[in-house]
Amino acid sequence: MTTRMEPGGERPAIRFDRVGQVFTSSDGSRVTALEDVSFTLRRHEFVAVIGPSGCGKSTLLRIIAGLVRPTDGQAEIYGLPVTGPREEVGIVFQQPTLLPWLKVRDNITFPMKHKHGRVTAAEKERADQLLEMVGLGDFAHKRPDELSGGMQQRVGIARALLHDPDILLMDEPFSALDALTRDEMSFELLRIWTERPKTVLFITHSIPEALLLADRILVMSARPGRVREIIDVGLARPRSMQTLSEPRFHDIANHIRAQVFRPGALA
Amino acid sequence: MTSPTTSAPRSSAPAPWPERHRRLYGALDRGAPLLAALALLLIWELACRLLAVPSYLLPTPSAIALSAVQVPLDSWLTHTWATLRVSLQGYALAVLIGIPLAVALANSRLLSRTLYPQLVIIQSTPIVAVAPIIVVVLGAGDAPRVVITFLITFFPIVVSTVTGLQATPPAMLELSRSLGASRLRAVRDIQLPFAVPYIFSALRISVTLAIIGAVVAEFVAAENGLGFFIAFSTSFFKVPQAFAALVVLVSLSLALFQLVSLTQRLVFPWSLPKTEK
Known part of the structure; x- marks a missing residue:
């Protein structure tokens, strides 16, 4: 597929070893965003992170992305400590974060342009394929503001997939979308993930979304963010609308709700 | 109960203007800023003349x-x-x-x-x-x-x-x-x-x-x-x-x-x- 070395078979894709993150704000006060967070993600596993606002979910993602250095412990990708942004990681943000002056296709190839100063013909072709894959084949030459919110977020996903990253980090990617588009995008993401397996870390506020997508769910507690529980979803794949009505779906959903909303959890 | 009241405005809506009137209105609408400027100049000119303002104070x-x-x-x-x-x-x-x-x-x-x-x-x-x-x-x-x-x-x-x-x-x-x-x-x-x-x-x-x-x-x-x-x-x-x-x-x-x-x-x-x- 690529010339990149295939990662060692047994090594976890992502490993957090007692990671802590303390932010010091400009007035000197210290906020503990994460405390003693440990978990591992197997290669090509889909893991959702769920927890109340301000539990450090985004910080967790930023640490894996190499954008934030943890103040305690260590984060590893394929056994190597994360010291900065890595090639094999793609990020999808909460907002589509497209550049309004670029056409849709140029937005998808923007990472290459931005990093290397040029875009190869092969990359352009790949951008077109990705556009087809996310159902926007006819929109390559439109500007982002001519697209709906859901379409823009698809472009954001296609952009993250351009260099075929082995690890996909998604920070509440569908939270700005309406409920119907959200469901549609979830199934779309599952289809893409089945076609091209990847290790996905998916941050969300939505329990049904996490259940529909993930193999395992990391439930976090409020500030300081700690791992409260890691749940094996165990729902059969491929998942569909029927999955939503399975008894197990509701059992786990209720269980997570009880975890997240248990007394003191929202403090 | 509400249906007669909702249909009332529709029936009393003004009949469409003849084409001629509409075009005149359009021209007036487009020319409004220019007309306003000309009107101001005219008022300025007339005011200076009628009040006999000396030109070294405010010329016409x-x-x-x-x-x-x-x-x-x-x-x-x-x-x-x-x-x-x-x-x-x-x-x-x-x-x-x-x-x-x-x-x-x-x-x-x-x-x-x-x-x-x-x-x-x-x-x-x-x-x-x-x-x-x-x-x-x-x-x-x-x-x-x-x-x-x-x-x-x-x-x-x-x-x-x-x-x-x-x-x-x-x-x-x-x-x-x-x-x-x-x-x-x-x-x-x-x-x-x-x-x-x-x-x-x-x-x-x-x-x-x-x-x-x-x-x-x-x-x-x-x-x-x-x-x-x-x-x-x-x-x-x-x-x-x-x-x-x-x-x-x-x-x-x-x-x-x-x-x-x-x-x-x-x-x-x-x-x-x-x-x-």
């Missing part, structure tokens, strides 16, 4: 037009070019210094902490009061006038560009960092384009300030230029002539303002608000 529009024609074209061109030349040089200097300075300020906490207060001090200094000093220091020629124009125009450019650069969505900069791109590339590919709408709103304001700057400078020391011409005309009580020069100045300002807007429309159409596209 017709007297201004007459005096404009009496000044040789050659003389108009010389003065206009002198003012335009100084304005554009000062403006260009403000853009060339202001935008890179803004990039530096937006990206360095140290620079913004040390330089910004000084910029505010410069902006708070009444440039008109400093102008005579600048003339003494820089002597004859365009130099002092260009510097005065620069000092008046560059602050809005710096402030607005900094605001624009800082308005870049943080996630966009995180994307850049996650790609491992250099700071310089982040500025060029992301921050500056995001600042374009802000930069152009500053460029529009500053281009009219540039004319003001040149005129102020010409009041202090000049041998030609429209500012000099106004000062010269009024000292001889040729008030209609001064008004004529004022009309030229306003036209110049408007033309430059439109030119900047047009440039934005042609080069950066995506940066315009949706309603203006």
Whole structure:
């Protein structure tokens, strides 16, 4: 597929070893965003992170992305400590974060342009394929503001997939979308993930979304963010609308709700 | 119960106008700004004549037009070019210094902490009061006038560009960092384009300030230029002539303002608000 070395078979894709993150704000006060967070993600596993606002979910993602250095412990990708942004990681943000002056296709190839100063013909072709894959084949030459919110977020996903990253980090990617588009995008993401397996870390506020997508769910507690529980979803794949009505779906959903909303959890 | 009331307005809606009326209305609507301006001129003319206002206090529009024609074209061109030349040089200097300075300020906490207060001090200094000093220091020629124009125009450019650069969505900069791109590339590919709408709103304001700057400078020391011409005309009580020069100045300002807007429309159409596209 690529010339990149295939990662060692047994090594976890992502490993957090007692990671802590303390932010010091400009007035000197210290906020503990994460405390003693440990978990591992197997290669090509889909893991959702769920927890109340301000539990450090985004910080967790930023640490894996190499954008934030943890103040305690260590984060590893394929056994190597994360010291900065890595090639094999793609990020999808909460907002589509497209550049309004670029056409849709140029937005998808923007990472290459931005990093290397040029875009190869092969990359352009790949951008077109990705556009087809996310159902926007006819929109390559439109500007982002001519697209709906859901379409823009698809472009954001296609952009993250351009260099075929082995690890996909998604920070509440569908939270700005309406409920119907959200469901549609979830199934779309599952289809893409089945076609091209990847290790996905998916941050969300939505329990049904996490259940529909993930193999395992990391439930976090409020500030300081700690791992409260890691749940094996165990729902059969491929998942569909029927999955939503399975008894197990509701059992786990209720269980997570009880975890997240248990007394003191929202403090 | 509600159905009769909801259908009532529809049945009482005015019948469509005949084509002829609608076209007349459209023409009136389009011409409204021009008609209003003409009406104002007419009121001005009539008021001056009826109240017998002496022309050295407030000349009538017709007297201004007459005096404009009496000044040789050659003389108009010389003065206009002198003012335009100084304005554009000062403006260009403000853009060339202001935008890179803004990039530096937006990206360095140290620079913004040390330089910004000084910029505010410069902006708070009444440039008109400093102008005579600048003339003494820089002597004859365009130099002092260009510097005065620069000092008046560059602050809005710096402030607005900094605001624009800082308005870049943080996630966009995180994307850049996650790609491992250099700071310089982040500025060029992301921050500056995001600042374009802000930069152009500053460029529009500053281009009219540039004319003001040149005129102020010409009041202090000049041998030609429209500012000099106004000062010269009024000292001889040729008030209609001064008004004529004022009309030229306003036209110049408007033309430059439109030119900047047009440039934005042609080069950066995506940066315009949706309603203006």
